[in-house]
Amino acid sequence: SAIIRRTVSDSLQAYWRFVHEQLFLPLGMKSAVLEPDPSGTFVGSSYMYATPRDWARFGLFCQQEGVWQGERILPEGWIDYSTRLTPESKHQNYGAHFWLAPQTAGENVPPLPRDLFYLAGHDGQYVSIVPSRSLVIVRLGLSVHTGVWDQSEFVLRVLEAIQS
Numbered sequence: 001s002a003i004i005r006r007t008v009s010d011s012l013q014a015y016w017r018f019v020h021e022q023l024f025l026p027l028g029m030k031s032a033v034l035e036p037d038p039s040g041t042f043v044g045s046s047y048m049y050a051t052p053r054d055w056a057r058f059g060l061f062c063q064q065e066g067v068w069q070g071e072r073i074l075p076e077g078w079i080d081y082s083t084r085l086t087p088e089s090k091h092q093n094y095g096a097h098f099w100l101a102p103q104t105a106g107e108n109v110p111p112l113p114r115d116l117f118y119l120a121g122h123d124g125q126y127v128s129i130v131p132s133r134s135l136v137i138v139r140l141g142l143s144v145h146t147g148v149w150d151q152s153e154f155v156l157r158v159l160e161a162i163q164s
Contacts, residue, residue: 001044012040029054052138059127059136083117124149
């Protein structure tokens with residue numbers, strides 16, 4: 001985020017406008033709010049708030065590889081790069097900017113689609129993207145206790161429901 005800030009402008013207002021004018025406005029994300037750190041730089045990895053509909057727009061934008069309504073907003077290949085496994089990922093589940101589908105499942109549990117990638121928010125908020133199924137699942141529930149929400153199980157149930 002600091003690199004983007006330095007690249008965009010010396011003006012804090014121009015930097016703050018940049019994300020709205022270049023991303024949120026083209027996607028029609030009217031509710032999106034990014035919070036900055038104390039220096040005014042957007043945190044970027046977290047502290048973004050939006051309605052479920054706007055999160056779904058963002059997920060669909062990612063599913064469409066950075067293209068929205070025929071307009072390329074992100075450089076070609078950026079989503080592909082961001083969803084490729086990072087060699088240093090300790091649990092083999094993180095790309096350059098997205099979490100990736102766990103490729104191991106429990107006994108008698110089918111694995112998630114290999115192309116699934118997702119955003120994981122605070123206390124059980126998720127935007128799960130499955131390009132092979134043209135599917136975006138937004139979950140903005142609140143699960144503060146570890147183990148009370150299983151996103152993988154939820155995605156599998158949604159996939160079962162739409163197949164039948």
